[in-house]
Amino acid sequence: xxxxxxxxxxxxxxxxxxxxxxxxxxxxxxxxxxxxxxxxxxxxxxxxxxxxxxxxxxxxxxxxxxxxxxxxxxxxxxxxxxxxxxxxxxxxxxxxxxxxxxxxxxxxxxxxxxxxxxxxxxxxxxxxxxxxxxxxxxxxxxxxxxxxxxxxxxxxxxxxxxxxxxxxxxxxxxxxx
Numbered sequence: 001x002x003x004x005x006x007x008x009x010x011x012x013x014x015x016x017x018x019x020x021x022x023x024x025x026x027x028x029x030x031x032x033x034x035x036x037x038x039x040x041x042x043x044x045x046x047x048x049x050x051x052x053x054x055x056x057x058x059x060x061x062x063x064x065x066x067x068x069x070x071x072x073x074x075x076x077x078x079x080x081x082x083x084x085x086x087x088x089x090x091x092x093x094x095x096x097x098x099x100x101x102x103x104x105x106x107x108x109x110x111x112x113x114x115x116x117x118x119x120x121x122x123x124x125x126x127x128x129x130x131x132x133x134x135x136x137x138x139x140x141x142x143x144x145x146x147x148x149x150x151x152x153x154x155x156x157x158x159x160x161x162x163x164x165x166x167x168x169x170x171x172x173x174x175x176x177x
Contacts, residue, residue, distance in 0.1 A: 082105075082121065084147070085121070085123065085147070085171050086103070088142065088145055088147060088149075089103065089125060089142070091141070092138050092141040092142055093127070093138065095137070095141060096129065096134045096135075096137040096138040096141060097129065097130045097131075097134045098127055098128070098129040098130075098134055098135060098138040099127050099128050099129070100125050100126070100127040101126050101127050101128065102125070102126045102127075103123060103124065103125040103126075104123065104124050105121065105122070105123055106122040106123060106124050106168065107120075107121075107122040108120070108121050108122075109122075113172075118172045118173065119172065119173045120170050120171070120172055121170065121171045121172075121173075122152070122168065122169070122170050123168070123169060123170075123171065124166065124167070124168045125166070125167050125169075126164075126165070126166050127164070127165055128162045128163060128164045128165070129162065129163045129165065130162060130163075131163065132158060132163055134163075135156065135163050135165060139151065139154075139167075142169070147171060148171070148172045149169055149170070149171055150169060150170045150171075150172075151167060151168070151169045152168050152169060152170055153166075153167070153168040154166075154167045154168075155167075
């Protein structure tokens with residue numbers, strides 16, 4: 001048999017030590033970060049699942065709530081007063097740094113809501129706003145007005161200098177005038 005001399009023993013020890021060090025480095029720099037990523041992904045999934053459950057509960061609660069019909073009926077004016085609608089749009093425009101470039105009346109029709117006939121005016125407006133924040137304020141202004149406004153479609157394009165939008169909405173009254 002072959003005997004290992006001292007230099008070969010040292011060489012075997014050095015290579016063994018190098019292999020052990022490489023395994024330790026691989027463990028520290030590869031396995032531990034991968035394990036941390038896996039833990040983070042599991043936590044993100046759990047968070048998303050909890051969030052989804054809460055949203056489902058909120059939706060179920062909102063479905064169970066009854067809309068206060070009397071409050072909605074109070075928001076419906078006796079006559080359409082189209083000038084009042086234009087005034088509402090202009091006021092929202094001035095307060096929110098939003099420019100309404102055009103508007104048009106798309107349709108006037110009678111609709112039935114909870115057994116009551118209402119007049120519905122569908123309008124379309126095109127415009128631009130200086131920022132998404134101002135555009136959001138414009139929409140909130142329209143939606144929170146005393147008049148019942150229902151936005152049925154909304155498209156926008158966010159450009160560097162402005163946000164262009166096109167919105168279609170319905171306004172209601174008890175009769176056209």
